[in-house]
Amino acid sequence: xxxxxxxxxxxxxxxxxxxxxxxxxxxxxxxxxxxxxxxxxxxxxxxxxxxxxxxxxxxxxxxxxxxxxxxxxxxxxxxxxxxxxxxxxxxxxxxxxxxxxxxxxxxxxxxxxxxxxxxxxxxxxxxxxxxxxxxxxxxxxxxxxxxxxxxxxxxxxxxxxxxxxxxxxxxxxxxxxxxxxxx
Ligand code: ITT
Numbered sequence: 001x002x003x004x005x006x007x008x009x010x011x012x013x014x015x016x017x018x019x020x021x022x023x024x025x026x027x028x029x030x031x032x033x034x035x036x037x038x039x040x041x042x043x044x045x046x047x048x049x050x051x052x053x054x055x056x057x058x059x060x061x062x063x064x065x066x067x068x069x070x071x072x073x074x075x076x077x078x079x080x081x082x083x084x085x086x087x088x089x090x091x092x093x094x095x096x097x098x099x100x101x102x103x104x105x106x107x108x109x110x111x112x113x114x115x116x117x118x119x120x121x122x123x124x125x126x127x128x129x130x131x132x133x134x135x136x137x138x139x140x141x142x143x144x145x146x147x148x149x150x151x152x153x154x155x156x157x158x159x160x161x162x163x164x165x166x167x168x169x170x171x172x173x174x175x176x177x178x179x180x181x182x183x
Contacts, residue, residue, distance in 0.1 A: 005032030007115070007179070008065040010057035012037050015141040016068055016168070023169050027176035034061050046071045046083050046112050047123055054114035054121065064117040066175065070167065072143050074132060076104040085143070094136055094146045105131040109147060111171040115179070124174040128167040 006029050009017050014035070021031040039056040043049050050069035057065045073079040077100060081088035088097070112125040130149040138145045138157025145157040149165060156162045163169055 005030045006064075008032045008034040008057075008061055008063050010034040010036055010038060010053070010061065010065050010067050016070075019163055019166070019168050020066075020068065020172060023163055023172045024176060027173070027180065029176055029179060034063075034065060036060060038067060044083055046110060047125060049083060050112040050114040050123065051121070054116040058116040064115070066113055066115045068111055068113050068168065068171070070109065070111045072107060072109055072147065074101060074107040076102055076106075089142055094143065097132065097143070097146060098135070101132045105134075107132050107147065109143075109149075109167040111167040113171045113175045115175065122175075122178065124171050124178070126167055126170040126174065128165075128170065 009020050009031050011017055012035065017031070017033045024031045034057065036057070038053045040049055041052045046069045050067060053067040053069060054065065057067050071082040071085045073082045074097070081097075107130055109128045109130065110125065112123060115122045128149050130147055133146050133148050133155050136145045137155045140155070140157030144162070145155050147156050148154065149156065152159060156166065159165070
């Protein structure tokens with residue numbers, strides 16, 4: 001039977017997969033979903049976390065695979081929640097973050113895409129500057145209702161073109177340039 005994808009996306013987060021799949025389709029890459037729980041090491045580096053995650057993913061699926069590790073880094077909180085973004089969202093959520101942020105609202109969203117197959121490991125990272133909104137705006141998933149990317153007036157949740165400017169888009173564009181050229 002013919003394989004129906006070019007590379008797998010290993011994650012427990014269906015929103016990340018859905019966005020990644022839409023973005024990569026634009027670059028002619030078919031993304032399969034490997035829905036799984038990945039080993040997340042404790043580290044202050046999302047690159048190191050992504051590297052461990054992709055090695056674990058490849059050991060589980062034995063197919064060419066990518067993972068993504070993201071973090072929202074808030075300047076006035078010393079980069080918090082950063083590598084703990086997933087846990088912090090599940091515990092204090094956007095309301096908790098809004099209570100912690102004071103006048104200085106600058107932040108950045110970082111994404112690392114890690115690729116692994118039998119022969120190769122590769123990393124693609126990106127940082128999108130922006131700020132934390134004063135209130136929750138819109139109904140998107142995760143931090144979408146509170147993150148306003150630089151140069152925009154609305155949160156990710158309210159932007160129609162999130163998938164054309166986001167940290168995920170920019171990191172996947174780097175990955176796809178490399179992936180398409182090596183095939
Ligand atoms: P996997 O590790 O299983 O892929 P995860 O949700 O735990 O899924 P991360 O460790 O990368 O993924 O967590 C980053 C968190 O940051 C994620 O859970 C969301 O809460 C948030 N996040 C990442 N990208 C986002 C986006 O585009 N919009 C809103 N929130 C986002």
